[in-house]
Amino acid sequence: MKTWICLIGLAASLGAAVATSGWTAVAQTRDPRTVKELMKEDIAPAADVIFNYVAIDVTLAGVVENAPKTDAEWAEVRKSAVALADSGAQLKAQGRGREYDKLAQEMTDAALLARRAADTRNVSRLRAAEQAMNAACENCHQKYWPRSDQQPNGR
Numbered sequence: 001m002k003t004w005i006c007l008i009g010l011a012a013s014l015g016a017a018v019a020t021s022g023w024t025a026v027a028q029t030r031d032p033r034t035v036k037e038l039m040k041e042d043i044a045p046a047a048d049v050i051f052n053y054v055a056i057d058v059t060l061a062g063v064v065e066n067a068p069k070t071d072a073e074w075a076e077v078r079k080s081a082v083a084l085a086d087s088g089a090q091l092k093a094q095g096r097g098r099e100y101d102k103l104a105q106e107m108t109d110a111a112l113l114a115r116r117a118a119d120t121r122n123v124s125r126l127r128a129a130e131q132a133m134n135a136a137c138e139n140c141h142q143k144y145w146p147r148s149d150q151q152p153n154g155r
């Protein structure tokens, strides 16, 4: 019983978070592009913007933890996060089944964390969101893109 109450509480607070954040991206029509095109044209570029902003450079001079600094940089992070969240909806609209949808939703959720991080200019949140995004790419690729482990950037 406790679990149920917890779950209901969680669902309610998630619902509230979504409502207050004004998230309304629902794919109305199915994007005519293939999954491969969506990955190449939308998803990878949007993800790369975020990955690059939080990249950790290890050089002879030491370790540099990059982060967005200016308003314009944070705005770019936000824009990419929103695009990525939207792409998750596009993946779901392709009708590949429940497991696939769940993995696509994972990517959207991670992207929304990144958007929230940008809204609050919170670098550690952005790092956490980036980890979640990375995991979301990898989880789906392991299952639905069998060749991913042979790719140079198979995430």
Ligand code: HEC
Binding pocket: 035, 036, 039, 040, 043, 044, 047, 091, 100, 101, 103, 104, 107, 133, 134, 136, 137, 138, 140, 141, 144, 145, 155
């Ligand atoms: C819900 C599933 C799913 C998620 C989530 C996902 N991918 Fe993919 N991705 C695929 C599938 C399936 C393919 C293989 C498409 C094909 O070759 O037909 C693919 C292929 C790719 C490719 C190769 C495209 C090409 O040129 O052949 C890249 C790059 C890529 N994904 C990047 C990403 C990144 C970055 C993320 C996370 C931010 C991500 N993907 C999240 C399913 C997913």
